Amino acid sequence: xxxxxxxxxTVGTNFARVLHEKRRLLKDRYGFECEIxxxxxxxxxxxxDPKGLDIPELLGLVKETNKIEGYKGGTKGxxxxxxxxEVDADVVVEVAWTNLETGEPGLTHIKEALRAGRHVITSNxxxxxxxxxxxxxxxxxxxxxxxxxxxxxxxxxxxxxxxDGLAGHVVNGFRGILNGTTNYILTNxxxxxxxxxxxxEAQRLGYAEVEPSADVEGWDAVGKTVILANSIMGxxxxxxxxxxxxxTKIAPGDIEAAKRQGKRIKLIAQAWRDGSRVKAKVAPxxxxxxxxxxxxxxxxxxxxxxxxGLGAVTIIGKGAGGVETGHGILTDLLAIHxxx
Amino acid sequence: xxxxxxxxxTVGTNFARVLHEKRRLLKDRYGFECEIxxxxxxxxxxxxDPKGLDIPELLGLVKETNKIEGYKGGTKGxxxxxxxxEVDADVVVEVAWTNLETGEPGLTHIKEALRAGRHVITSNxxxxxxxxxxxxxxxxxxxxxxxxxxxxxxxxxxxxxxxDGLAGHVVNGFRGILNGTTNYILTNxxxxxxxxxxxxEAQRLGYAEVEPSADVEGWDAVGKTVILANSIMGxxxxxxxxxxxxxTKIAPGDIEAAKRQGKRIKLIAQAWRDGSRVKAKVAPxxxxxxxxxxxxxxxxxxxxxxxxGLGAVTIIGKGAGGVETGHGILTDLLAIHxxx
Numbered sequence: 001x002x003x004x005x006x007x008x009x010t011v012g013t014n015f016a017r018v019l020h021e022k023r024r025l026l027k028d029r030y031g032f033e034c035e036i037x038x039x040x041x042x043x044x045x046x047x048x049d050p051k052g053l054d055i056p057e058l059l060g061l062v063k064e065t066n067k068i069e070g071y072k073g074g075t076k077g078x079x080x081x082x083x084x085x086e087v088d089a090d091v092v093v094e095v096a097w098t099n100l101e102t103g104e105p106g107l108t109h110i111k112e113a114l115r116a117g118r119h120v121i122t123s124n125x126x127x128x129x130x131x132x133x134x135x136x137x138x139x140x141x142x143x144x145x146x147x148x149x150x151x152x153x154x155x156x157x158x159x160x161x162x163x164d165g166l167a168g169h170v171v172n173g174f175r176g177i178l179n180g181t182t183n184y185i186l187t188n189x190x191x192x193x194x195x196x197x198x199x200x201e202a203q204r205l206g207y208a209e210v211e212p213s214a215d216v217e218g219w220d221a222v223g224k225t226v227i228l229a230n231s232i233m234g235x236x237x238x239x240x241x242x243x244x245x246x247x248t249k250i251a252p253g254d255i256e257a258a259k260r261q262g263k264r265i266k267l268i269a270q271a272w273r274d275g276s277r278v279k280a281k282v283a284p285x286x287x288x289x290x291x292x293x294x295x296x297x298x299x300x301x302x303x304x305x306x307x308x309g310l311g312a313v314t315i316i317g318k319g320a321g322g323v324e325t326g327h328g329i330l331t332d333l334l335a336i337h338x339x340x
Numbered sequence: 341x342x343x344x345x346x347x348x349x350t351v352g353t354n355f356a357r358v359l360h361e362k363r364r365l366l367k368d369r370y371g372f373e374c375e376i377x378x379x380x381x382x383x384x385x386x387x388x389d390p391k392g393l394d395i396p397e398l399l400g401l402v403k404e405t406n407k408i409e410g411y412k413g414g415t416k417g418x419x420x421x422x423x424x425x426e427v428d429a430d431v432v433v434e435v436a437w438t439n440l441e442t443g444e445p446g447l448t449h450i451k452e453a454l455r456a457g458r459h460v461i462t463s464n465x466x467x468x469x470x471x472x473x474x475x476x477x478x479x480x481x482x483x484x485x486x487x488x489x490x491x492x493x494x495x496x497x498x499x500x501x502x503x504d505g506l507a508g509h510v511v512n513g514f515r516g517i518l519n520g521t522t523n524y525i526l527t528n529x530x531x532x533x534x535x536x537x538x539x540x541e542a543q544r545l546g547y548a549e550v551e552p553s554a555d556v557e558g559w560d561a562v563g564k565t566v567i568l569a570n571s572i573m574g575x576x577x578x579x580x581x582x583x584x585x586x587x588t589k590i591a592p593g594d595i596e597a598a599k600r601q602g603k604r605i606k607l608i609a610q611a612w613r614d615g616s617r618v619k620a621k622v623a624p625x626x627x628x629x630x631x632x633x634x635x636x637x638x639x640x641x642x643x644x645x646x647x648x649g650l651g652a653v654t655i656i657g658k659g660a661g662g663v664e665t666g667h668g669i670l671t672d673l674l675a676i677h678x679x680x
Contacts, residue, residue, distance in 0.1 A: 164504070315656075
């Protein structure tokens, strides 16, 4: 299998490292052999070799020079669009940066790749949250797969659970903790501490961005909610359709009041059927301690699907991380391999 | 797709009902069309029609006469082996009764079906616990699939999570609550009550067998542990290799002592790597309340995989039930459909 990698930041480099380190295991266990034939990154440069690139050399160059232009051999300088169009690849892995407002440049990358008849794997929430129905139709028309496991709960196989694991069920709704930053803040507020101090600590640890509003105002969870609703419940929501309330107004007194009721406050992302429509909401909620979501602490994520055949099915796992996401891309790649 | 159904008890009838009720949804969503062309059950009789059997008629006959011999049309009287060998079916669904000591008659049914080049789906723990490595080789040699989602946690997609969802990971171990009866008893002992009384109540509710030793002595969980270890961790354990201790010796004082330590007693099924070997154990354990397994109450089941790429991944869901298992068989059938 030949892969073109669009984006060589945290996710791209981790995916390449995992693929390289597990080369032997993948061949022995699945008969799977894969070459990265092109890497194109706006900041770090671009290199293409139809025989396959040397991953340790690429990773070494990034470490030493923060660029891949010093790569020995190969063709340099193809931009992402030309890489997608011109490089002979079975799969385009799109892991450029995320923009939740326009979806670009990922949206264009994904459309170009699908139109060129290439399978697409992405960890990029923007394009999938904004345009899943359109992208899925484009993939179907071109007879290729569009996989996006890592857009929700990083490599934890949430999408595969919802689509394949619960195949044949009607998913009537879901409730989840889909943002690690806010769950970290809420967990630490329970231990005593004010929102602002814990946010500062989370920023120091790298769990929260310097500009934290995408997390604390609920936008990140809204994107994931739309992705789950559209891909698993078969609807066509837009981010603006989701009711949204962040955690910035939660005071220590609210946390204490919840404790006194034997409950916990969690930022819950959810969707449910209302007649023929699907509605969705991201907001803080009082959760009973008997609910599996109540015991999910720190940066861990969790999701409960409500199904007609099995009732509630819950998955709990990591919600972020470079290594985790790198593995998730590999899981998607192996799913494509199984179907070929 | 043509299915031959071996066994028409709780699982078989529920699968047939689900398949019938969801005919339209399955066609619309997956383009999936399926006929049950034969049913063979030792007690209820056997009927075969290459054009497909009328499911409501079969279910009505079972309800009224507890037999299917009164079916209008079709060929009667083929036993299970002849049904497997002679009926033109893509998939054999083996849902006859479970025997954890010999695996029979399921083991013979499955071997015959694989040798005849038919995909096999089973909910039967015996054959998979006793002979998975051999059956998997037989399936591979014949170019067909062997699927057994419902042997662990009924229709909750535990096996698919471990094999496909965590593809590319090394699963270093797992810990789970895999038996609903014992978890129901332990949960109710926490509310105050003696083992014997709660067992009696569980028997009255149908959660425990009249002869409860398969559950309370841990044998059922041992079978599931072997299935998970062999299919997901790539080892070849036998049930006798698993250390086993049931819950019959747990006294109210033990439950109280656990509470005082801020813990809970759960019957934990687990496997772990010890050098190049895999070891496994089923025994009561003190579980920290922060562990997702601690909050799993009543007949619910749960399983945590330990992976190299994602750390812990936990799934929580129903562990038993006719409708749940019927849906699980359908999920396996749709997985075969996707690969065809």
